[in-house]
Amino acid sequence: MNAANYLYLSAMLFTIGAVGVVVRRNAIVVFMCIELMLNAANLSFVTFSRINGDLNGQVVAFFTMVVAACEVVVGLAIIVTIYRSRRSASVDDASLLKR
Amino acid sequence: MNELALQVGQTAAPEAMLFWILAPLTLAAALGMLLVKKAVHSAILMAFVMVALAIFYIAQGAPFLGIVQIVVYTGAVMMLFLFILMLVGVDSSDSLTETIRGLRPIAITAAVGFGGLLVSLLGRASIGRGAVGIEAANSEGNVEGIAQLLFSTFVWPFEVVSALLITAALGAMVLAHHHRIQERPTQRQLSIDRFRGDSLATAAGLPAPGVFARHNAVDVPALLPDGSPAPASVNASLKARGDVLDSSHFELGTVDTSVEEEK
Numbered sequence: 197m198n199a200a201n202y203l204y205l206s207a208m209l210f211t212i213g214a215v216g217v218v219v220r221r222n223a224i225v226v227f228m229c230i231e232l233m234l235n236a237a238n239l240s241f242v243t244f245s246r247i248n249g250d251l252n253g254q255v256v257a258f259f260t261m262v263v264a265a266c267e268v269v270v271g272l273a274i275i276v277t278i279y280r281s282r283r284s285a286s287v288d289d290a291s292l293l294k295r
Numbered sequence: 296m297n298e299l300a301l302q303v304g305q306t307a308a309p310e311a312m313l314f315w316i317l318a319p320l321t322l323a324a325a326l327g328m329l330l331v332k333k334a335v336h337s338a339i340l341m342a343f344v345m346v347a348l349a350i351f352y353i354a355q356g357a358p359f360l361g362i363v364q365i366v367v368y369t370g371a372v373m374m375l376f377l378f379i380l381m382l383v384g385v386d387s388s389d390s391l392t393e394t395i396r397g398l399r400p401i402a403i404t405a406a407v408g409f410g411g412l413l414v415s416l417l418g419r420a421s422i423g424r425g426a427v428g429i430e431a432a433n434s435e436g437n438v439e440g441i442a443q444l445l446f447s448t449f450v451w452p453f454e455v456v457s458a459l460l461i462t463a464a465l466g467a468m469v470l471a472h473h474h475r476i477q478e479r480p481t482q483r484q485l486s487i488d489r490f491r492g493d494s495l496a497t498a499a500g501l502p503a504p505g506v507f508a509r510h511n512a513v514d515v516p517a518l519l520p521d522g523s524p525a526p527a528s529v530n531a532s533l534k535a536r537g538d539v540l541d542s543s544h545f546e547l548g549t550v551d552t553s554v555e556e557e558k
Contacts, residue, residue, distance in 0.1 A: 204414055205321065212328075215406040218405075225334050229328070239348055246429040250432060258360060261363060262459070263456070269463045272379045273470035273471045276379060
């Protein structure tokens with residue numbers, strides 16, 4: 197098997213995550229799709245680290261994980277705040293600025 | 296033949312088998328995440344994808360990242376997701392009807408285009424030299440190698456990331472903090488209000504819910520002496536949720552006498 201197969205898998209996972217962000221309306225599912233995209237990028241980093249024989253890629257993937265964790269914490273706090281005022285976690289309902 | 300540079304680094308048979316079993320499952324779980332209706336099912340599928348990715352990391356000579364992936368993602372992040380899901384309402388299923396007309400076909404077309412572009416790009420990419428393999432870099436141990444990089448080259452980003460973590464924690468606390476609009480009434484104030492109010496009707500407390508000898512659950516309003524239900528006897532949040540049963544089912548005149556013994 198070719199090590200580049202991991203890269204194809206990563207590309208497909210990223211695409212699925214991107215579709216999810218556009219198609220789904222529940223804010224939490226949208227968030228999970230963003231996580232999926234970040235994870236796909238991490239898989240690429242790890243695979244390139246292996247292809248290049250260099251640990252730098254793994255360190256960058258590690259940093260990505262930390263930043264993703266921060267993003268989840270703040271994002272979920274925002275979702276809870278929106279839910280508290282609107283009783284809904286749908287991304288379509290928070291459109292007050294539009295009107 | 297023109298050897299594409301990414302087309303190197305042939306892996307051993309066990310890893311190939313692992314990949315061909317796990318990769319379709321991962322893709323199926325990721326697709327399922329898009330297609331299932333309930334957010335909880337999405338979360339479970341997401342957890343599966345994350346565990347599968349952790350296995351891929353370990354298979355690719357990154358055991359440290361694999362363990363961190365399991366601890367941070369399936370442990371902390373997914374737990375947080377499920378926690379918020381339970382808080383927001385576990386049965387708040389997404390209606391899968393599209394609100395913007397034509398969004399779904401456009402999204403799928405764009406995704407197929409984007410995915411095809413990425414895959415074909417990878418198929419033609421070249422890094423200009425052969426693959427090295429991670430074995431040499433991991434010769435002193437994967438964790439030791441990462442630690443050496445993290446605390447020499449990447450020590451400044453490492454510190455910045457720690458500041459980011461603290462900022463995120465503080466930000467989450469500030470965002471999730473609940474502001475009280477009025478001060479919470481004390482026990483003393485509540486008692487004074489009860490006796491100095493307009494009437495003494497509720498001075499002894501509100502009536503208890505349930506219809507005596509017929510139904511004594513909290514979701515049935517009590518019957519007043521004239522047979523009408525007492526709305527004050529049911530908890531307001533039950534009413535708001537619409538979980539209150541109609542007490543007329545339990546009035547003596549309308550009771551179905553053919554009910555079985557155990558009811």
